[in-house]
Amino acid sequence: MNVLITGIHGFVGTHLRKYLQQAELYGVDIVQPSVPEVIKTFCWEDLRAQAASSGDMPGFDAIIHLAGKAHDVRNEALAQEYFDINTGLTREAFDFFLASAAHTFVFFSSVIAVTDCVVGHTLTEDVIPTPKGPYGESKIRAEEYILERCATDPCCISGKKKVYILRPCMIHGPGNKGNLNLLYNVVKKGIPWPLGDFENRRSFASVDNICYVVEQILNRDIPSGIYHVGDDEAISTNELIRLISEITGKTPPIWKLNKGLMEMCAGVGSLLHLPLNIDRLRKLTENFVVSNAKIKAALGIKEMPVRAEDGLRKTIRSFETDKVAVEDF
Numbered sequence: 001m002n003v004l005i006t007g008i009h010g011f012v013g014t015h016l017r018k019y020l021q022q023a024e025l026y027g028v029d030i031v032q033p034s035v036p037e038v039i040k041t042f043c044w045e046d047l048r049a050q051a052a053s054s055g056d057m058p059g060f061d062a063i064i065h066l067a068g069k070a071h072d073v074r075n076e077a078l079a080q081e082y083f084d085i086n087t088g089l090t091r092e093a094f095d096f097f098l099a100s101a102a103h104t105f106v107f108f109s110s111v112i113a114v115t116d117c118v119v120g121h122t123l124t125e126d127v128i129p130t131p132k133g134p135y136g137e138s139k140i141r142a143e144e145y146i147l148e149r150c151a152t153d154p155c156c157i158s159g160k161k162k163v164y165i166l167r168p169c170m171i172h173g174p175g176n177k178g179n180l181n182l183l184y185n186v187v188k189k190g191i192p193w194p195l196g197d198f199e200n201r202r203s204f205a206s207v208d209n210i211c212y213v214v215e216q217i218l219n220r221d222i223p224s225g226i227y228h229v230g231d232d233e234a235i236s237t238n239e240l241i242r243l244i245s246e247i248t249g250k251t252p253p254i255w256k257l258n259k260g261l262m263e264m265c266a267g268v269g270s271l272l273h274l275p276l277n278i279d280r281l282r283k284l285t286e287n288f289v290v291s292n293a294k295i296k297a298a299l300g301i302k303e304m305p306v307r308a309e310d311g312l313r314k315t316i317r318s319f320e321t322d323k324v325a326v327e328d329f
Helices: 011-019 048-051 079-099 134-152 154-158 181-190 207-219 236-248 260-270 279-284 294-297 308-328
Strands: 002-006 024-028 040-042 064-066 104-108 162-168 171-174 204-206 227-230
Touching: 002 011, 002 040, 011 207, 064 079, 064 236, 079 104, 079 134, 104 134, 104 207, 134 154, 134 162, 162 207, 171 181, 171 207, 181 236, 181 308, 204 207, 204 308, 207 227, 207 294, 207 308, 227 294, 260 279
Parallel strands: 002 024, 002 064, 024 040, 064 104, 104 162, 162 227, 171 204
Antiparallel strands: none
């Protein structure tokens, strides 16, 4: 099987390459690896609809579209960059897919494409999208384009071409450089966590579980559609801090300050433009539980291969290894 992966040198792409060793892999990426690899990597200029039928590129069986601009928690990125990359490049990749002989297209969207907060107990695929901010809005625009093209394309309608929109939760795994890494550094420094009175639950997605889902999609007859992808168990921030503390040998610095007091402090912070404000407090303490029931039903499994705690332990231990490697260097 010939598989084209956009963003092949990114975090998920790097893990996926190891997982799909039985396939002939090709890549499309802006960032080139520092070490030459045997994987043939094309430029984005090569990924045009007309190139699909020109004969200049290999015949692909599947296209996995990972490339995109990640969610910027510091809000330093320009809004248009999200739409140029997350929406614009997705359109180009999907147009190329429709014009090619490839039979499978996998688009990596995000649960943030539909909402930044979960109303009710769990987030399911039938939720009406209400994204906030350019990251989520650019992802949902890309989803809408794919669905609109599928609705009129004969091969998509007949089922000859399969299209999957995956919405993963916060992804974790060795090499992760996101919010989990930031929390790890906070715990390592012994900084107290003052929000221990809030018992929120959040869903995560092990990169191993994500790779498993993609591998199954490529090799089995799974119905096209939108699927949320996450670990089976939701984890609270307090549990996550205790897990990091256990692995790093630190005493859990969790302070259970009164909820009302913290909410009052956040209100003052909003008025005075302090780091802890109402919006920041909500982000740190809210529940964000995502259902993965639909993808498990489609795969015919009762549980994901990797438990949330096991995947998180693997991720946290990789932070320890990376730190030792840097210090040794």
